[in-house]
Amino acid sequence: MQGEIVRVEGDEFWHMTKVLRLGLNARVELFNGTGGIVEGCIQSIDRNASVVVALEEPKVLCPNGIQWHIFTAFGSLKGGRADWLIEKCTELGANSITPLLSERSPSITDNRVDRSERVILASIKQCKRLHKMAFNHPMKLQKFLPFVSQSKLSFLAAADSTPFLSILSSSRAANSGLLIVGPEGDFTEEEVKLMVDAGATPVGLGPCRLRVETATIAMLSTVMLWSDALKLET
Template sequence: MQALSWSPRFAVAVNRSCRKASSFRAFSSDSSNQSRGGLPRFFSDVLPPSKGSAVRVQGDEFWHMTKVLRLNTDDRIELFNGKGGLVKGCIESIDRTGADVVALENPKLVSTNTTQWHVFAAFGTLKGGRSDWLIEKCTELGASSVTPLLTERSPSISDNRVDRLQRVILAAAKQCQRLHEMTLNPPLKVRDLLPIVSQSKLSFIAAAEATPVLNVLTLSKQEPIGSIIVGPEGDFTETEVKLILEAGATAVGLGPHRLRVETATIALLATTMLWSDTWRSTI
């Protein structure tokens, strides 16, 4: 999955006069349609620092490149590092352990999206791939981070599941052409969430029979950053809800029906992201 090393080699098909020094060109998030390219895209911790230099792709990404997509030498691809870095490259050589990819241009650095919504959801007890689905859709919708919330009715999440969710995030980022990986934070207890809520300009907690979320947003000052909070199956306890509301969160309703944790999370995230995008279009 990682590119473990880079070398200042020069491919025959690449301009030999390329500079060895790193040269990142900055693009604003609004003009960064480079994130919608049509080339196969692969993750690499390390990008070639300049046109003509190379990195070695190994592990899961190498397997996907050569065994799933069956790419070969001279095929063009894109590499991204999950931090906004993107570069077009060409597969120079392949052996049993990895592929060497030569940069066809200087890497680009795309700035992070100004819309940043942070998800706090109690999904530790979800089964049957439902937590995978939640994380995948949060990544696609553009959540800045997801934090597993530990509550009385969802007190834990296994380490093995967290490792799997990291892989889900990477796969979803590649699929939706997202250049900045979503952060999966360590699990957090409700009491540790309270300072975050109190310091946030906007925090919404999904609650039964609360004012509909669209009504609340209509009356709220538009902000590009905020938090959404969703309880576990069986919901928060009354004490937990009281603590979160007293810390400064606003209760919002998501309709007349009882929703699953993952449904409520995605419904609230999609609504707030679209609302924030409307804010961005007016500035």
């Protein structure tokens, strides 16, 4: 509410005062990751926190367009490639990302989960999105299949399949959809069959072999532009 006091501590306090160098009376925007945002002013600063007073009533904005959920087997990615994938999914507006555990990507480390949460938080501040991208617990393929069955739109990156844009041109709008990308070495033939039988549509992403993170971002960029176009038509 207007006039309410918020005490900003920890990493956000450090970022606010040491990185952005915001001082007394500086204007800031506070958000809660679920669409809520309010403008505030730094009222005081001590050794451990900044005290911010709300200057207006908070606003709550609902997400627009189709909510895309990413399921990708990226547990084996090295050298910052997984961070890059998560960062770009956040910037492009994905609703959630879930590491898939497949035969060729059977695990993901605990520190990867913690690190991914930090990457997401940094990314949402940078791109100013109001709804946080959820990072879900790793999921085995068998547990994932019911999600495919229940989704109206499920697209699976697969070599030698019908081009993605051709598939989208004949697809109907839905409230949410799934994008599925395999690990380095791709899904096995049996895994692909299980997902297709559950309702996933194989889509092609061009003639070249793509890395996991490249395929993920190519799919997400394409469907986000498609979603925006559909929104303008309605």
